[in-house]
Amino acid sequence: EDKVVQSPLSLVVHEGDTVTLNCSYEVTNFRSLLWYKQEKKAPTFLFMLTSSGIEKKSGRLSSILDKKELFSILNITATQTGDSAVYLCAGVPVSNFGNEKLTFGTGTRLTIIP
Amino acid sequence: KAGVTQTPRYLIKTRGQQVTLSCSPISGHRSVSWYQQTPGQGLQFLFEYFSETQRNKGNFPGRFSGRQFSNSRSEMNVSTLELGDSALYLCASSLLAGANYNEQFFGPGTRLTVL
Numbered sequence: 364e365d366k367v368v369q370s371p372l373s374l375v376v377h378e379g380d381t382v383t384l385n386c387s388y389e390v391t392n393f394r395s396l397l398w399y400k401q402e403k404k405a406p407t408f409l410f411m412l413t414s415s416g417i418e419k420k421s422g423r424l425s426s427i428l429d430k431k432e433l434f435s436i437l438n439i440t441a442t443q444t445g446d447s448a449v450y451l452c453a454g455v456p457v458s459n460f461g462n463e464k465l466t467f468g469t470g471t472r473l474t475i476i477p
Numbered sequence: 478k479a480g481v482t483q484t485p486r487y488l489i490k491t492r493g494q495q496v497t498l499s500c501s502p503i504s505g506h507r508s509v510s511w512y513q514q515t516p517g518q519g520l521q522f523l524f525e526y527f528s529e530t531q532r533n534k535g536n537f538p539g540r541f542s543g544r545q546f547s548n549s550r551s552e553m554n555v556s557t558l559e560l561g562d563s564a565l566y567l568c569a570s571s572l573l574a575g576a577n578y579n580e581q582f583f584g585p586g587t588r589l590t591v592l
């Protein structure tokens with residue numbers, strides 16, 4: 364059974380700090396890894412990573428995938444209170460005519476203290 | 478453009494009852510996926526509908542079912558509710574089926590509490 368594990372479960376830092384969130388995965392026929400930010404209820408898409416070693420960036424957020432070691436990290440630099448949220452990662456298998464299923468981790472709850 | 482809407486936002490039911498949740502996708506989107514989110518299990522994929530057909534299904538019992546209408550609105554039904562069904566149920570819409578995650582938008586969810 365596919366599995367995605369995120370660490371830490373929760374993290375509390377001060378505004379301006381840099382944080383690194385971890386996601387390890389065991390996904391049969393792995394294709395991609397997704398990162399989401401969930402504030403209140405609706406997750407919003409952050410990144411999709413398919414290739415190993417290629418960093419994706421969006422402002423202060425960046426992410427990279429290591430397909431050999433089966434993990435990904437999400438970095439947030441110069442954190443702001445608006446970064447407080449639950450960050451989810453999900454493993455995506457190769458589609459097989461309707462059998463494509465996402466496996467999500469339980470998330471990392473990030474709290475930024477002003 | 479209006480976002481994904483889900484109704485109702487909150488529901489309280491008792492064990493054994495059944496419930497129907499509704500999701501209206503973004504106008505023009507034809508794919509609707511449903512997810513269950515609980516503190517212990519995290520976000521779990523339930524099923525995906527595209528053009529009124531179930532395209533994918535997660536590992537949930539047959540008590541969980543869904544359908545999609547010609548206007549792309551989708552409903553999810555849970556019969557014979559159990560305490561463990563208490564969760565946040567999220568739906569997400571996208572223009573196309575499958576791996577368009579960067580273009581998949583989530584609704585605000587329906588919080589179901591089973592007593």
